[in-house]
Amino acid sequence: MSSHVTPRPARRSASPAQLEWLGRELSIWQAEGLVHDDQASAILRRYHATRRFSLARLLLALGAVFVGVGLIWLVAANLDQLPPLLRFLAVASIWLALLVGGEVLHSRRPLIPFQVIEAVRLLAALAFGAVVFQAAQSLQVPAFEPLLVGLWGIGALVHAYGVRALGPLLVGIPTLVTWFVWQVQWDAPSGFSAVLALAVVAVAAVSAGALHERGLRQFGPVWREVGAGLALAALFAAALPSVTATDFVWSTWLVAGTIVAGLAAGAAIVLVRGYARLEPIGALVVLAASVLMVLWDAGDDPEVLTLVDWAHAAVSVGVYVVVAVGVAVLGILRNSWRLTALATAGLVVFTTVQSFAVFAQIIQGAWLFVILGLIFLGTGYLFDRARRELAASLEGEDR
Secondary structure (H helix, E strand, O other): OOOOOOOOOOOEEEOHHHHHHHHHHHHHHHHOOOOOHHHHHHHHHOEEEOOOOOHHHHHHHHHHHHHHHHHHHHHHOOOOOOOHHHHHHHHHHHHHHHHHHHHHHHHOOOOOOHHHHHHHHHHHHHHHHHHHHHHHHHOOOOOOOHHHHHHHHHHHHHHHHHHOOHHHHHHHHHHHHHHHHHHHHHHOOOHHHHHHHHHHHHHHHHHHHHHHHHOOHHHHHHHHHHHHHHHHHHHHHHOOOOOOOOOOOOOHHHHHHHHHHHHHHHHHHHHOOHHHHHHHHHHHHHHHHHHHHHHOOOOOOOOOOOHHHHHHHHHHHHHHHHHHHHHHHHHHHOOOHHHHHHHHHHHHHHHHHHHHHHHOOOOOOHHHHHHHHHHHHHHHHHHHHHHHHHHHHHHHHHO
């Protein structure tokens, strides 16, 4: 006679916020008679609280970053002890060892912690930058050119999508953004071209985040949050009176980037369903607002404050508030504290800078810092209170 024993289900990890939400929902279900007390307790016992961003993961990531920067530093120091070919082979061997090692560790994931695997993959993406710079040095290519950063970013993105890893993605996106803005300024430097470059990359990044609704959803938040930050940065720069369209020239890369961003936004609007399609539309609105703010010549004389300057500052703050609120709402809908924190910090800093530009012409000395401090505190408090009320309202509607 054989007895069948039901295996005990393995406990799954959940964040404290997720467990808090589950507890509230179970209480409602118990009150409605959908589940009994013992069933609710059994459900809760299947989960244990954990924080995704643990200290171990932070230390591993920092270690990978320091080692990767150290490898690039070694390349920058020329490794004079070795001839160029041997220097390149040494750096390439380290990169290949890390690249293959990360996948070998991934094949043994039940035994190897996921944080270790991600740290090795992150280190491989950083080491690829050392390979690019060392190859350029061996070929006598100038090291201070944006093209090398672009090649590094492309390689990191290929790595990220090839193995579906977030570590290389976190290297690839910032390097590609740096390359594009640097390349545009390298070809035709001007304040307006910098604003356009930031806004165009923001449209592309937000659109990429929306398109990931159809696949590789874990990559979507990274693209979305980078795009939101770039959109706020573009609008911030566009609102500065000193940024004008003087000496602006359409460069080849800026035209190409604008076309790519437009195609990505169009694809996201057509292919994505739900409120996610509003994200690229919002990024396009920010692009248009940034262009209009730069073309509105408010005057850049710091000694003269006219009504046009007041109007420019007021409209800039109003537009920025609308965009920041939109980013905060998106953070609530996407359950991303990073987006809401980004919106809050961006609005506070922007309002303070605009206030300094205006009140510095009227108020002098210590009173200027007192007033600016009050504006800083008041903006942060009011925006955070509005965000909390909005979150509570959305949560009530969901119920």
